[in-house]
Amino acid sequence: MKKPAGSISYIATPVRAWIHRFAFILLVASAFGLMLLGKADTVMVERARTAVTDAVVPLLDLASRPVDSFNGMVDSLREMADLRAENALLRRENDRLRNWQAVAQRLEAENTALRRLTQSVPDPGLRFITARVIGDPGGAFARSVLVNAGARDGVAKGQAAITSEGLAGRVAETGHRSARILLLSDINSRIPVLVGDGRDRAILAGDNSVQPRLVYLAPGVDVQLGDRVVTSGHGGAFPPGLPVGVVSQVGEGGLRIEPFVDWSHLEYLRLADYELSGFLSTPETRNGPATLEANRSGDQEGTQGGSQRAGR
Amino acid sequence: MNQSVWSRLDLVARSLFPFALSLLLVMASMVPLRVPDLSPIVPALSIVAIYYWVIYRPDLMPGWAVFLLGLIQDLLGGGPVGVHALVFLLLVAAVGGQRRFLATGSFGLVWFVFLPVAAICFFLIWALYCLNLGTIMDGRSVFFQYLTTVAVYPCLAWIFAQAQRALLR
Numbered sequence: 001m002k003k004p005a006g007s008i009s010y011i012a013t014p015v016r017a018w019i020h021r022f023a024f025i026l027l028v029a030s031a032f033g034l035m036l037l038g039k040a041d042t043v044m045v046e047r048a049r050t051a052v053t054d055a056v057v058p059l060l061d062l063a064s065r066p067v068d069s070f071n072g073m074v075d076s077l078r079e080m081a082d083l084r085a086e087n088a089l090l091r092r093e094n095d096r097l098r099n100w101q102a103v104a105q106r107l108e109a110e111n112t113a114l115r116r117l118t119q120s121v122p123d124p125g126l127r128f129i130t131a132r133v134i135g136d137p138g139g140a141f142a143r144s145v146l147v148n149a150g151a152r153d154g155v156a157k158g159q160a161a162i163t164s165e166g167l168a169g170r171v172a173e174t175g176h177r178s179a180r181i182l183l184l185s186d187i188n189s190r191i192p193v194l195v196g197d198g199r200d201r202a203i204l205a206g207d208n209s210v211q212p213r214l215v216y217l218a219p220g221v222d223v224q225l226g227d228r229v230v231t232s233g234h235g236g237a238f239p240p241g242l243p244v245g246v247v248s249q250v251g252e253g254g255l256r257i258e259p260f261v262d263w264s265h266l267e268y269l270r271l272a273d274y275e276l277s278g279f280l281s282t283p284e285t286r287n288g289p290a291t292l293e294a295n296r297s298g299d300q301e302g303t304q305g306g307s308q309r310a311g312r
Numbered sequence: 313m314n315q316s317v318w319s320r321l322d323l324v325a326r327s328l329f330p331f332a333l334s335l336l337l338v339m340a341s342m343v344p345l346r347v348p349d350l351s352p353i354v355p356a357l358s359i360v361a362i363y364y365w366v367i368y369r370p371d372l373m374p375g376w377a378v379f380l381l382g383l384i385q386d387l388l389g390g391g392p393v394g395v396h397a398l399v400f401l402l403l404v405a406a407v408g409g410q411r412r413f414l415a416t417g418s419f420g421l422v423w424f425v426f427l428p429v430a431a432i433c434f435f436l437i438w439a440l441y442c443l444n445l446g447t448i449m450d451g452r453s454v455f456f457q458y459l460t461t462v463a464v465y466p467c468l469a470w471i472f473a474q475a476q477r478a479l480l481r
Contacts, residue, residue: 020375027379028401034383034394035444045393052387056339063343071346136344137389138354140453141441144390145344172390180390187445208352208450264348 050175053135053146057178060134061148068267126239127273129154131179133266143186143208144169147269150177158237160272166243166260167191167231168269181269184244184259185212192234193244196227204229204244204257211248214255223247229257239274326479330369331377333475334361337468338385353456355464358385359433362400363426364472366407367414369480378404392444399436403429419469426465434458 038045079086115122131153135146149155151174159171161181169189172182182189189206195214202217217223227247233240248258337357344351358381365373382397389396407414407429414422438454 024375024401024405027375028398031379031382031394031398031401034397035392035440038393039444048393049387049390052384056342056388059339060342063340067343067345133344135342135388136351137342138351139356139389140352140457141437141449142389142391143352146342182390187447187449208453263351264346266344267346 046173049180050173050178053173053178053180054150054175057134057146057148057175060146061132064132064134071267123239124274127154129159129271129273131155131269131271133181133269134178136266140208143183143189143206144172145181145183145266145269147179147181147271148177149271150175150179152176154273155179155271156273160231160238160242160274161269162242162272163261163266163269165262166245167238168259168261168266170237171271179271183263184261185210185263191238191244192232193229194232194240195221195223195229195247198222201232201234202229202255210263211256211258214247214257217255223250223255225250237274239272242272327372329475329479330361330365330372331381333472334358334365334373334377334381335384337361338381338388342388352453353460355461356430356434356457357461357464357468358382358396358400359403359430359461360426360465360468361472362403363407363429364469366404367411367422368472368476370408370411372480373404375401375404391441395437395440395444398440399433402436403433406432419466423465423469427462430458430461430465434461 129149131147131149133145134148137144137146147155147161155171155174157171157174161168161170167184169181169183169186170191171179173180183206184191184204185206185208187206187208189204189212191204193202193204193214194200195202195217198221200217200221200223202214204212205215206212214223214229225247229244229247231238231240231242231244243260245257245259245261247255249256341354341357345354362373362378362381366378378400379397382395382400383393385396386393410425414425417425434454434457438449438451442449
């Protein structure tokens, strides 16, 4: 009854090896296929990406909390050491800022008056969605972070991601409860900016280094070291005038800027919702769980504009 | 009967362990550490994991698992899809051919062989990214990431060896 095991394995072993080899080749071919598909059908790949990200976000959210509290502890210990010096520094800065506030208020009043005089179209209201950075893929090939707010919180593709220092990047993909922020240093990042007091148009192009390049500047434009770079608002998605950085390199090697944002303290990002898009009035975004601050720095036209949109 | 079901479940759980651990490492390397300048050169833990398991337990790190790990890494990392999946498969093919020689070799030898293997992996990933973007990327931070990956190998290999001894023998 019992067959000798040898004869079966005599046939089965090469067949199995052949199947293994075939499966392996199939996998390699699918990897190639995926690469081509990623080039051709970006929507599908994006959907897969956001699905995976959404699935992983709760885990990352959990894992990043102890790291954050540990870092917070280290920071507070470090601050404790030079509390006195910092206090004096802050006092001085506070005095300086109070002067600036007075100037800003005066300028704002003047600006409002002039706008009214020229009947200029008011800028759309700005609204911020605050999100915590919970994932940083790291590595040498891309610069992006994941945040724990997504479409359900009103995050949309193209919104500017800013910190208290300045622009950090833009929303590249939005999942249901997560979003990927493409940092301005990423090789795929292109942001329209204005350079210096002359407000010359340029494009800020990342190349994965910490200092992104300025490209497509009109010939003959004189750019100095230390010139401020702000977003231009061209393209519509970004509010104009967000601080980006200062010019840190001029000359043969091309123009480079030093961004204001502190990459190692990227803990919370504010996503600026600027576009006059329809989702503003959807019920989920109005009652969204994220910190939604209807924030308009200022003038009456702006506030009216904001409430009109919300009521639409 | 009951006993055999449990023991089979136990066996399945144990045999999934290398894949699960590698997946966990892929996710762990996503946690933002907020250490200045670390992010661009954070070691590629998945390359170490796959290299180790393909040498010591290739039966528990089959092609589909490697493909899946690469795919998840690509999807989470935000880069072009399929790059890591392909490179990891090639890594398995290259190391799998020499595994008898490596599995019996000393720790130093396995680490030494990891140097060129990881270098080729990083070069391939870099080349595929460049091809995908249509530009030449700066290779310096890739090189530094390679160095950190090589440096972290002994530590991870030690952890894997302990886990293998505790769970898989």
